[in-house]
Amino acid sequence: MARIRLDHVHKSYPNGYSAARDVSLDIADGELLVLVGPSGSGKSTVLRMIAGLEKVTSGRILIGDRDVTDLPPQARDVAMVFQSYALYPHLTVRDNLGFGLAVRRQPASAIKERVDAAAESLGLTALLDRKPAQLSGGQRQRVALGRAIVRDPLAFLFDEPLSNLDAQLRSDTRTELARLHLRLAATMVYVTHDQVEAMTLGTRVAVMHEGALQQVAPPMALYREPANLFVAGFIGSPGMNFVRGRMNGTGAGSAFEGSGLSLALPDYGANASGDVVLGVRPQSITITTGQGDAADGDSWAAAVVLVEALGSEQIVHLATGELRDLVAVVPAELAVAVGDQVRAKIPAGAIHLFDASTGRRISRASS
Amino acid sequence: MSGRVWWRAALAALVLFAALPFVWAMIASLTPGAVLGGAPALWPSHPTLEHYRALFAVRSFWLPIRNSLVVAGTTTALCVTAGAFAAYALARLEMRGKRAILSLILAVTMFPQIAIVSPLYMLLRSLHLIDSYPGLILPYVTFAMPLAVWLLVGFFRQLPRDLEEQAMVDGASRWQVMKRVVLPLSAPGLATTAILTFIYCWNEFLFALSFTLGPERQTVPVAIALFRGQYQIPWGEILAGAIVATAPVALVVLAFQRRIVQGLTAGAVKG
Numbered sequence: 001m002a003r004i005r006l007d008h009v010h011k012s013y014p015n016g017y018s019a020a021r022d023v024s025l026d027i028a029d030g031e032l033l034v035l036v037g038p039s040g041s042g043k044s045t046v047l048r049m050i051a052g053l054e055k056v057t058s059g060r061i062l063i064g065d066r067d068v069t070d071l072p073p074q075a076r077d078v079a080m081v082f083q084s085y086a087l088y089p090h091l092t093v094r095d096n097l098g099f100g101l102a103v104r105r106q107p108a109s110a111i112k113e114r115v116d117a118a119a120e121s122l123g124l125t126a127l128l129d130r131k132p133a134q135l136s137g138g139q140r141q142r143v144a145l146g147r148a149i150v151r152d153p154l155a156f157l158f159d160e161p162l163s164n165l166d167a168q169l170r171s172d173t174r175t176e177l178a179r180l181h182l183r184l185a186a187t188m189v190y191v192t193h194d195q196v197e198a199m200t201l202g203t204r205v206a207v208m209h210e211g212a213l214q215q216v217a218p219p220m221a222l223y224r225e226p227a228n229l230f231v232a233g234f235i236g237s238p239g240m241n242f243v244r245g246r247m248n249g250t251g252a253g254s255a256f257e258g259s260g261l262s263l264a265l266p267d268y269g270a271n272a273s274g275d276v277v278l279g280v281r282p283q284s285i286t287i288t289t290g291q292g293d294a295a296d297g298d299s300w301a302a303a304v305v306l307v308e309a310l311g312s313e314q315i316v317h318l319a320t321g322e323l324r325d326l327v328a329v330v331p332a333e334l335a336v337a338v339g340d341q342v343r344a345k346i347p348a349g350a351i352h353l354f355d356a357s358t359g360r361r362i363s364r365a366s367s
Numbered sequence: 368m369s370g371r372v373w374w375r376a377a378l379a380a381l382v383l384f385a386a387l388p389f390v391w392a393m394i395a396s397l398t399p400g401a402v403l404g405g406a407p408a409l410w411p412s413h414p415t416l417e418h419y420r421a422l423f424a425v426r427s428f429w430l431p432i433r434n435s436l437v438v439a440g441t442t443t444a445l446c447v448t449a450g451a452f453a454a455y456a457l458a459r460l461e462m463r464g465k466r467a468i469l470s471l472i473l474a475v476t477m478f479p480q481i482a483i484v485s486p487l488y489m490l491l492r493s494l495h496l497i498d499s500y501p502g503l504i505l506p507y508v509t510f511a512m513p514l515a516v517w518l519l520v521g522f523f524r525q526l527p528r529d530l531e532e533q534a535m536v537d538g539a540s541r542w543q544v545m546k547r548v549v550l551p552l553s554a555p556g557l558a559t560t561a562i563l564t565f566i567y568c569w570n571e572f573l574f575a576l577s578f579t580l581g582p583e584r585q586t587v588p589v590a591i592a593l594f595r596g597q598y599q600i601p602w603g604e605i606l607a608g609a610i611v612a613t614a615p616v617a618l619v620v621l622a623f624q625r626r627i628v629q630g631l632t633a634g635a636v637k638g
Contacts, residue, residue: 053532073535086533090551100537103547151537 001186002064002154003029004050009059011045011211019045021211023059027155032181032188033216034202036195038234042211043191047157050189052076063154079148083160085140087132093119093143094128100151118150138169145180155187162197174200195235199223207231229359232279232352238315238327241285243278244356251365256351260321261300266348269365275356284350285328287316288343289336299345302326304336318344389613396606403602418603419611428608430582431590435612437500438575438586439568442507446515446564447557454519455545459531469520472513480510480573488577498580506574511564518563522556523549558623566616587612 004027011020020042027033035043048054050061052073060069068076079100087096095102097118098111119125122142132140141161148156161177162170178201181188192198198205199219207214207222207230215227226232232240245258252267256278263278288299302320309332316336318326328344336342353362395403396418398411422428457465487506488497496502526549534544550557575586582590591608594601 051532051536053536073532074538074540076536077538078536080533080536082529082533084527084529086527086529088530088534088548088552099534099539099547103534103537103539103543147537157536 005062007060010057012057030185031203034198034205035191036198037208041208043208047191078155079151079153080157081144081161085144097150118146122146158190229354238282240279259323267365272362277354279352282327282329286345299343302344304340392606396610400603418607422607431587435586438503439565441504442568443564446511447561450515454516458520458523476513498584502578507568515560518560522553
């Protein structure tokens with residue numbers, strides 16, 4: 001097992017397209033780092049550069065204490081699980097599992113021993129003599145996983161390993177992966193576009209957008225203190241509400257004004273002024289039905305335009321002032337229907353504020 | 368329902384159209400020489416093997432068959448092995464001018480054979496290769512190789528790239544990737560290429576006629592063509608020879624047909 005470091009790694013293609021811009025990451029020994037981002041964000045490119053499948057344009061990559069920047073994939077001793085599983089179709093499950101050991105000319109007895117052990121741990125023993133075509137999607141996925149485990153590599157690389165599985169199997173396998181990480185305590189880099197996988201699996205999560213790292217943080221820190229508008233909008237479901245507007249006054253007693261919404265702000269000290277974007281998670285908005293609480297100065301009137309019931313909760317789309325679609329997640333018990341007039345409230349503590357021109361998070365005055 | 372009937376009828380007509388000359392040749396090759404010029408029959412009233420007997424006993428047809436096997440076999444082996452390496456490099460390795468190389472390779476096949484028979488003859492004569500196996504194999508390789516490379520490039524490109532990358536990450540060298548993953552998976556492609564190359568060499572006439580001097584090195588098509596004497600054309604033996612020349616190739620194609628069509632990569636990715 002080993003630490004992986006990316007030092008100002010840059011990747012650009014001859015046509016001028018930059019797939020990775022100045023990516024620096026320090027992945028601790030035994031950490032599971034999730035690279036997450038929309039498609040085209042460069043996350044797979046970063047993974048492939050760690051594997052050696054893509055050349056680095058500039059910068060360095062270190063695995064353990066070894067500079068592997070110019071080493072071919074064969075010499076890096078990492079294992080990779082592809083989205084397609086990439087099982088060798090002409091080989092049996094046994095030979096697939098043992099492939100990495102066989103090409104390294106390990107003795108047959110040692111290969112058999114390790115393959116048997118890995119197959120046992122993944123429940124593949126009964127399938128060892130089958131060919132990949134005779135396996136189900138979940139079984140193929142486990143073979144791909146087993147092939148990585150058998151090698152006992154310095155690090156595991158996963159490229160969207162769950163995206164070809166159906167929903168039930170995906171969540172089962174996700175849990176299995178989390179257990180595997182606990183058991184092996186191995187360094188893992190995991191690429192996904194699915195924020196649920198990122199949040200549930202990652203020791204830390206690195207959010208990528210347009211080839212650049214946006215934020216690297218533990219999952220909850222990412223959720224609570226997104227570093228910029230992109231991360232704020234990408235992490236969390238449904239996505240964070242954003243309202244453009246201006247800040248009136250500074251420090252304590254300042255207020256937000258925009259799109260017909262005016263809200264008292266927490267103390268931002270001298271950090272914020274002028275044009276800002278206010279962000280609030282749908283889960284933070286509270287709704288009361290009827291006009292009863294009109295006296296509550298912090299709440300404002302809104303119209304319900306759409307209700308999506310999810311069983312345990314419901315997603316309510318509100319319109320107020322110039323805002324056409326403000327999303328709130330409220331308990332399923334609350335009786336709301338399309339056309340209702342309700343009063344909505346955003347607790348000051350739940351407000352995120354971003355600079356309108358840079359998109360960066362504005363932090364509160366330290367108290 | 369009626370659509371299916373039409374479909375079958377059309378298929379039957381096509382098969383009949385393609386197979387009729389061969390069937391006719393087969394029937395005629397079994398018909399005694401005396402009645403060969405008469406009204407054609409669907410089945411000879413007195414089938415005979417006399418033409419085949421004559422073919423091997425009198426004309427020692429084994430000799431051209433041996434020559435054809437040697438020339439076509441060697442050419443095929445050379446084309447498939449060298450072609451596979453060239454094609455893999457062109458399909459997968461990063462290098463400049465790949466497109467230009469592929470176009471150049473294809474351009475070689477553009478020369479009409481008849482246009483280069485004379486220069487090739489002079490070349491082979493000065494190399495003392497006239498009436499020798501290499502004298503046929505070398506020109507055949509030049510002409511068959513482009514087709515082989517193009518076919519194989521197509522097959523290699525179809526292979527999921529993930530598999531090769533997986534093998535490399537698993538620690539396999541380029542050579543091991545080729546040997547353990549690419550070649551086994553492109554077996555259908557290699558078989559197809561081999562068969563097409565073999566058929567090309569087996570049927571080739573112009574070079575074989577021009578670059579050989581006598582029966583010692585003549586191939587099957589040349590031998591059959593030279594059966595005709597000054598005063599008579601031994602149709603029975605010519606057709607028997609044609610059957611003997613065609614049957615093995617047809618059998619090989621039929622035998623490999625399944626393997627050629629079969630998608631060996633099933634189950635490799637997704638599914």
